[in-house]
Amino acid sequence: MKFLRNYLNKIKPNFEEGGKLHAFRSLFDGFETFLFVPDDTSKSGVNIHDAIDSKRIMSLVVISLLPALLVGMYNIGLQNALAAGTADTTGWFDMFVFGLLVTLPKIVVSYVVGLGIEFTVAQWKNEEIHEGFLVSGILIPMIVPVGCPLWILALATAFAVIFAKEVFGGTGMNIVNVALIARAFIFFAYPSVISGDGVWVATESILGFGSDVTVDGYTCATALQHVANGVEITGASGAQLSVMDMLFGFMPGSIGETSVVAIAIGAVILLWTGVASWKTMFSVFVGGIAMCFLFQYALPENVVAQVPFWQHLILGGFCFGAVFMATDPVTSARTEVGKYIYGFGIGAMAILIRVLNPGYPEGMMLAILLMNVVAPFIDYCVVQTNISARAKRLTKKN
Amino acid sequence: MALFSKKNKESLVTPLLKENPVTIQVLGICSALAVTSKLEPAVVMGLSVTIIIAMANVIISLIRNTIPMRIRIIVQLVVVAALVTLVSEVLKAFAYDVSVQLSVYIGLIITNCILMGRLEAFAMQNKPWPSFLDGIGNGVGYAMILVIVAFFRELFGSGTLFNYPIVEKLRLYECGYLNNGLMLMTPAAFILIACIVWYQRAKDKTLQEK
Numbered sequence: 001m002k003f004l005r006n007y008l009n010k011i012k013p014n015f016e017e018g019g020k021l022h023a024f025r026s027l028f029d030g031f032e033t034f035l036f037v038p039d040d041t042s043k044s045g046v047n048i049h050d051a052i053d054s055k056r057i058m059s060l061v062v063i064s065l066l067p068a069l070l071v072g073m074y075n076i077g078l079q080n081a082l083a084a085g086t087a088d089t090t091g092w093f094d095m096f097v098f099g100l101l102v103t104l105p106k107i108v109v110s111y112v113v114g115l116g117i118e119f120t121v122a123q124w125k126n127e128e129i130h131e132g133f134l135v136s137g138i139l140i141p142m143i144v145p146v147g148c149p150l151w152i153l154a155l156a157t158a159f160a161v162i163f164a165k166e167v168f169g170g171t172g173m174n175i176v177n178v179a180l181i182a183r184a185f186i187f188f189a190y191p192s193v194i195s196g197d198g199v200w201v202a203t204e205s206i207l208g209f210g211s212d213v214t215v216d217g218y219t220c221a222t223a224l225q226h227v228a229n230g231v232e233i234t235g236a237s238g239a240q241l242s243v244m245d246m247l248f249g250f251m252p253g254s255i256g257e258t259s260v261v262a263i264a265i266g267a268v269i270l271l272w273t274g275v276a277s278w279k280t281m282f283s284v285f286v287g288g289i290a291m292c293f294l295f296q297y298a299l300p301e302n303v304v305a306q307v308p309f310w311q312h313l314i315l316g317g318f319c320f321g322a323v324f325m326a327t328d329p330v331t332s333a334r335t336e337v338g339k340y341i342y343g344f345g346i347g348a349m350a351i352l353i354r355v356l357n358p359g360y361p362e363g364m365m366l367a368i369l370l371m372n373v374v375a376p377f378i379d380y381c382v383v384q385t386n387i388s389a390r391a392k393r394l395t396k397k398n
Numbered sequence: 399m400a401l402f403s404k405k406n407k408e409s410l411v412t413p414l415l416k417e418n419p420v421t422i423q424v425l426g427i428c429s430a431l432a433v434t435s436k437l438e439p440a441v442v443m444g445l446s447v448t449i450i451i452a453m454a455n456v457i458i459s460l461i462r463n464t465i466p467m468r469i470r471i472i473v474q475l476v477v478v479a480a481l482v483t484l485v486s487e488v489l490k491a492f493a494y495d496v497s498v499q500l501s502v503y504i505g506l507i508i509t510n511c512i513l514m515g516r517l518e519a520f521a522m523q524n525k526p527w528p529s530f531l532d533g534i535g536n537g538v539g540y541a542m543i544l545v546i547v548a549f550f551r552e553l554f555g556s557g558t559l560f561n562y563p564i565v566e567k568l569r570l571y572e573c574g575y576l577n578n579g580l581m582l583m584t585p586a587a588f589i590l591i592a593c594i595v596w597y598q599r600a601k602d603k604t605l606q607e608k
Contacts, residue, residue: 149574163589167596189580 008032027119030129054171058134060275064266065138065324071249071259073099076146077210079252080202082237083218084211098210102202103255106141109150113157114140121166132171132178132330133161139179139324142256143317143365144186147199152190156182176372177331180365187365195361197221200252201236222253224316224354224361230303233315246314257320267323276327279339284322287347288313295355304355312351321350321364331372335382342378345371406528409520413535415602420543421595422605425511429503430544431587437560439499440548442489444541446504450481451513452533457481458521459529465522474517475508482507512536547590555581 015028033055077095081087114133122129140157160182165174186194193199201220203213223241226233233241235251245251249259257263270276292309299305313319326332326346333342346367353363360366419425426447433443457477458465465473486504489497497504507513516536521529552558557565557577565571580586599605 151574152576185580188583189578190576191579192576 005036008035027129030119030122030131033128033131055131055134057275058131060273061135061270061324062138064269064275065135065142065256067262067265068256068259068320069103069138069142070096071262072142072255072257073103075099075249075251075258076102076202076255078250079200079220079236080210080213082235083201083203083220084213085237086211087237090211094209098202098206101206101209102146103141105150106144106148106153106255107138109154110140110157111137113154114161117158117161117166121170127170130171132165132174136160136178136182139256140182143179143183143254143320145194145199145254146202148186148193152186152193153182156185156189159185172330174330175376176369177325177328180325180369180372183365184369197225220252222316222361223251227307227311227315228304228354228358228361246311254317254320257317260314260319263319263323270323270327275329276323277329277332277339279336280327280332280343281322283340283343284326284347285313287344287349288318288322288351289347290344291348291351291355295351299355302355312354316354316362317364318347318350321368322347325364325368326371331375333375333378333382335379338375338378338382341382342371342375345374345378401527406531409524409528410531410535413532413539414542415539415598416605418539418543418598419512419515419536420540420591421598423512423515425515426540427591429506429510430540430547430591431584433500433503434544434548434587435551435555435582436499437545437548437552439496440544441541442493442496443500443503444537444544446485446489447507447510447512447540448534448537450478450485450507451516451537452530453481454478454513455516455521455529455533456526458517459524459526462522470518470522471514474514478513478517479508512540543591543594546594547587550590551581551586554578555586 012028012032015024074092074096076099077090077092077097078087080098081090081095111133114137118129118133121127137157140153140160144153160178164176164178164181165171168174183194197219200222201213201218202210203218204210205212220236221229223233223246233251235241235245241251247260249262251258267276267281271278271281289309292305292307292312295302295305296309322343326343333339346364349367349370350363353360353366357363413419417423420427420430429443429447433439454474454477458474461473482505485507486497489500489504516533520532524532549559552560553564555578557563557570565575565577578586
């Protein structure tokens, strides 16, 4: 640590005004503050600073995402082995390495494209680098299927960073979740690589790891698609999925979304460190469950509505969205009462889309994006209600 | 008076960039979103609007001193409606396919704010020749944006240009290239127009608000 600090101090003058590497100052600044808490203090007035800054918060979110990512990697290998019929002969480590090899290029592409744009903008506007992409960069590969081509991922990342974030003023100013915009872009622009039944299981071996699926035109739909089609929920091998498979995430789906257990570990980290709001998270589940019960009685004919509520919650991206997407402090409601309304809306809308729109088996992404847009209005209403209540109290007293 | 005096030239040229009806005055957005998924209808639409604005400007300018102020909007509407009907019939007769693609949007030129705006703001106060130039300028300014948007939407959305399968001929599909379905949806036109506005304002500092 000491060595690193000394080294940074040594090369720092190169990046300051007049130094020969001045053009890369934002790059240096970004790395320095990523590695060490900046020791700058306020020059005037009295300011109270929290010891934690947004880089530290972002790092915590990334740490809480790791369990889901690691299980997701293992799951990619497992699904590939199941599809190829080699699950009994493949060790768990081989499966994990295969998943790692599939996922790593996606993570690299997402970070290179996203951070590249961030660095360029910071350099161009003569600002410091915003750290917001640290989380988006890991979220984007986690919410796409294995079969998503890298160039589409790069395009979607670029679109999301420019049109959902930079045009609004950068990190902390975006009105909708950047990672979800990347997913929505793929969803509407290239529906064939993010929906249907051909993209959820990796079918080619990489560097000797994994197996080639020999069946021509191998297809495997996600659990929610099976639900929407009204057929039994089966996995990559064609066998029925058990509740344990669904909980641990051993089923086809987007890379990071499948494992409820891993997401729960992330949720505990987020709640324990106070980064995410339990109110939002809790009310997403309440909203989802309420809507499930409502539809169960209101629509006895609809197959999706008749799925038990707990299955709705553990299938698809419901948990992932509730824990990592809905709680994004920038795009969610900020008032405490507003968080309940906002979360409830997400849960309810997600189930509503799943049940009533046959074209979209999953509704979590669209529900969160919709409520992101509504969040400022919710806050406005909550604040106004409070103001008028206090005004009334004042006039009553006098 | 010279045909292309400085003032006349200005009324022809300013609507192209500095006073562009779409990107600066933000008029005619509805049709700019609706007809730009392919180049062909966009070009036809741009041409139709240009012809109609120019002719309506000239007609209104010719009779501007005889129009009673209280019913001028009705007179303008009648003139525009007559011209739109003419254009629509001509299209149906000679370019039926395109007129089907454009469907109601040719008829809706009557409600295009650019037209009423030019008639009210220019033709009512100016002589026929400057009014004609102003109409051409505004029509071309509108058509220009339509064609730019349609170019990108057709190229990336359908992989064609004027229905020529350019992407297929370049063998890009074999490398895994896919058409961008978002480009065929209306939001893409919004984003593209926004990009044009963005570019224009970044280039021309006088357009930026303080």
